[in-house]
Amino acid sequence: MGRLRKRAEMSSFLYFIILEVIVFGMFAYAVTTKVNSAVKDTTFVRRVYSRDLALLIDSLHSANGEFIVNYELDRPLDFAITPQRVIFFDHSDINVNKRPFSAFLFGSNGYVNVTPTWMNESRLVYFLVSSNNTISLPAEVNRDNPSNQDYEPRENLDGTITLVAKEMVDK
Amino acid sequence: MRRREKTRRGTVENWIEQLPYIILTGVTLILIYVLIDMLIKTGVDVKPIQAEVGFYRILYSPNAITYQDNLTGAVYPGVIDLLKFNDTTIDALMKYSYEKQLCARFRIMKMQNGKWVLEKEAYFSKVWFERLEPLASAGIIGLGSAQKFTKIMPIDYIKDGSLMQGFLQADFILPRS
DSSP states (O other): OHHHHHHHHHHHHHHHHHHHHHHHHHHHHHHHHHHHHHHHOOHHHHHHHHHHHHHHHHHHTTOOSOEEEEEEOSSOEEEEEOSSEEEEEESSSSOGGGSOEEEEEOOBOSSOEEOOEEEOSOOSEEEEEEETTEEEOOOOOOTTSOOGGGEEEEEOTTSOEEEEEOOOOOO | OHHHHHHHHHHHHHHHHHHHHHHHHHHHHHHHHHHHHHHOOOOOOOHHHHHHHHHHHHHHOTTSSEEEOTTTOOEEEEEEETTTOSHHHHHHHOBOSSGGGOEEEEEEEEEETTEEEEEEEEEESHHHHHHHHHHHHHTOOSTTOEEEEEEEEEEEEEETTEEEEEEEEEEEEEEOO
């Protein structure tokens, strides 16, 4: 009787240990997956950059003189500057309007022109130029290998963006 | 037969005894997962910076409320021209596609008989300021409410060709949603 009881206790203890290992394994997998997805997610980064660049353009509207701002990203992101807002997208080949994005508004007026710009070059360094009442993000145009530098974003009434080809200008 | 029944009963009894601990372990692990989920933040609050940028944009912009030299085009942010200090001038400085993005009230105060009195006030997006100001002043927290940021700075202002001293009080209201 004592041996039987002891065997029953041992087996239930073993089942308990197995169950705990399975539960902790599931927990560790769930937490690791959650943390990995949070690390890879670009939502926070897109929001920071969209707000930062929009507020920078906002403050450049009152700039008196010529400014060239060296703007650096910590990862490749695509972005569009329209006359009213800055929009950051994840860098990919998916259609622009189907990608997750983060946007932020800046105040426009009739005195300063903001050049609509679309950037998807995987670069990390850009130059924001404020000169002669115009704010722009100039990029070198490579006629041999035209890229999306040759397109500018047009905002539609429904909030989507259409990329329109710019007229090619000789260097 | 009796021995097997005793064995099964012992096992079942042990499982029933362990059940509360299993449930507690499960609940604790779920709560840890929920805590980790809550601590992952992706929101970025830039409202104080928006108010600062808006304030200095209005002070430093040409064709704004501040005195601008006609010959050089230089702007003097500490000197306000009362003739240009009105809703029309301020509204023309910034246009947002979302009207509620930012609204503000600017007041020029002057010292009279030992008390601060209002000399003149002007608004940026006056309609939305008057709608959101009660919410912001009440301190209500929620998606439909607003936050108020106040800046005060000493300025000079030009009234009828004379330079007067006073304070500029700027109240910025930004909606939480």
